[in-house]
């Protein structure tokens with residue numbers, strides 16, 4: 001099974017500081033870590049490789065220092081890492097990020113096929129599975145995973161809490177809902193985003209750390225990817241951030257008591273009041 | 277203090293630190309109460325290659341390094357002295373095979389030990405032979421292609437949980453100390469059973485058991501080195517492992533110091549954090565300096581061992597004795613700084629006092645260590 005894991009480097013803090021002028025994340029002076037949800041994606045990919053064989057490739061789009069995130073993933077057991085970065089990608093919103101990552105994944109597939117290390121499945125990508133975290137702890141939109149799958153035109157299953165079964169060209173998954181879960185079957189290749197219930201990420205091994213230290217990280221820039229300039233970076237980003245703020249907590253609800261006809265009347269009155 | 281660790285040593289220290297903080301510290305109280313063997317935590321250590329630190333590369337390890345073993349043991353002990361000793365005692369049981377095993381013995385036992393699939397133990401102590409190891413009564417009688425073991429070992433760390441045991445027994449009583457030999461005995465060998473499991477003051481996550489040998493037949497090829505070399509095997513093993521016990525003591529002291537510094541910063545009396553009182557500051561300064569001095573001694577000794585210096589028994593004894601005395605003093609002072617809270621089991625500090633105590637006792641009591649150091653001094657003088 002050949003798996004791509006998309007990982008994002010995020011600041012190690014729950015308090016994300018936003019530059020009030022540019023409305024972008026302020027990364028200076030904060031230690032960077034792998035987005036916690038992406039740790040579960042890495043772990044799941046390694047477990048699948050351990051069961052079925054194959055290869056785990058980690059990809060990140062970010063500044064040069066994001067290389068350390070790739071090395072950390074390799075120390076846990078991933079095989080290789082790609083760093084997607086270029087001035088031209090700066091200022092990407094979730095659309096441009098997922099477009100660029102989708103482009104990078106296609107490129108990685110080409111490289112794999114050229115190296116003959118993977119057989120092309122005939123669908124344009126010899127990759128069986130793409131894993132993402134549920135969401136990033138800083139940006140928090142949960143859009144990049146679904147965005148990548150849309151750009152690649154493959155199925156997506158979000159909030160995966162368990163991979164129940166893997167068969168030739170298909171997977172059965174448990175997808176987390178607010179109360180309970182649903183079982184979904186998908187054909188492969190597919191993109192999954194995972195929640196923390198799926199596993200417990202491992203601590204790297206010493207041999208893994210040593211391998212990661214010297215592992216080759218391949219850089220992918222606009223020159224290699226040759227993406228549509230209209231869809232990358234700031235000018236490829238349709239989102240305009242007007243204001244970023246912490247929403248007020250939701251006010252508590254109200255529980256109506258009594259017989260059903262009574263409650264119904266009370267409810268109708270309350271709605272009327274609210275409307276007026 | 278900067279010990280100018282190499283990149284690899286830093287990596288080992290950081291990895292052990294991560295294991296300690298994420299896996300050992302949260303589990304420490306649980307195992308202290310239940311006295312269960314911490315397999316779950318040992319599995320994490322195993323998967324992170326920590327058991328390979330004391331085994332050569334050609335047998336599946338990451339090269340034998342007492343210094344690396346000390347770095348890992350210190351970090352583990354910062355979080356729990358009990359769980360750490362399960363690990364360190366496996367090193368103690370493995371060293372005789374690394375040092376004296378022939379190629380076949382190494383090939384047979386070391387790969388599983390390096391991967392942490394199996395844990396090892398070392399057994400010399402008997403009810404009537406503690407500090408005076410020459411008093412051991414367990415016998416190994418050669419019969420054809422076998423040795424037959426009879427006797428009792430007690431207070432054996434990892435006893436019952438380990439798969440691979442190195443056991444010292446008398447092959448020729450008439451020869452006294454030259455009549456002892458070392459054997460590898462596997463768990464499950466007929467005639468090899470386990471007796472009493474001790475209920476201990478500290479290091480309760482580790483198991484301490486009796487080993488009982490009743491006409492236990494082991495193949496002759498399980499003899500380590502040669503007949504009569506039992507005490508040489510033991511002494512050389514202890515020279516390697518004593519810095520490890522010292523590192524255990526060092527880690528316990530460091531862990532207690534950290535907890536104390538944090539606590540005095542938070543605790544308010546007389547309207548101020550108690551850390552603002554000079555009486556407390558002086559205690560902290562002494563504690564920190566003694567811990568650092570112990571570290572200097574432990575690291576220097578471990579580096580000497582790794583560099584292949586021939587006779588390290590004096591330095592090993594000094595490191596073990598000093599670090600364990602520091603651990604006892606620093607943990608007691610740390611508890612003092614917690615006041616009445618420190619005396620309560622709801623706070624983690626009393627466990628450090630209990631865990632520290634053993635480091636003055638096993639692998640040769642500190643009286644015995646002082647004896648080794650003094651004898652060496654006198655011998656050096658006579659030269």
Ligand SMILES: Cc1cc2nc3c(=O)[nH]c(=O)nc-3n(C[C@H](O)[C@H](O)[C@H](O)COP(=O)(O)OP(=O)(O)OC[C@H]3O[C@@H](n4cnc5c(N)ncnc54)[C@H](O)[C@@H]3O)c2cc1C
Pocket residue numbers: 006007008009024025035037038041059060061062090091092093094095097098101131132133134135136137138139140141142143144145239240241
């Ligand atoms: C409205 C808006 C405008 C923005 N504008 C800018 C801007 O102008 N300049 C700027 O620098 N940033 C900007 N950002 C931030 C940037 O676009 C996002 O951080 C990025 O697209 C990832 O989105 P996210 O953090 O919400 O990740 P999510 O969508 O929550 O992440 C989900 C998963 O997708 C994967 N993933 C996400 N990002 C990456 C990545 N970079 N590499 C690999 N995998 C990844 C991970 O698996 C992750 O768990 C903007 C964000 C938003 C929401």
Ligand SMILES: Cc1cc2nc3c(=O)[nH]c(=O)nc-3n(C[C@H](O)[C@H](O)[C@H](O)COP(=O)(O)OP(=O)(O)OC[C@H]3O[C@@H](n4cnc5c(N)ncnc54)[C@H](O)[C@@H]3O)c2cc1C
Pocket residue numbers: 365397398399400401403405406407408430431432433434476484634637638639640641642643644647
């Ligand atoms: C938790 C635990 C784990 C252990 N694990 C192992 C193990 O894995 N393998 C193993 O083989 N053994 C193990 N031991 C045994 C340990 O090494 C012995 O307990 C130790 O060597 C002391 O022996 P003893 O208990 O018989 O005390 P004794 O020898 O009876 O000593 C009693 C007191 O007399 C002092 N003393 C004795 N002789 C002298 C002297 N000549 N001069 C001055 N003072 C002296 C001692 O210092 C001590 O204070 C373990 C013990 C414990 C408690």
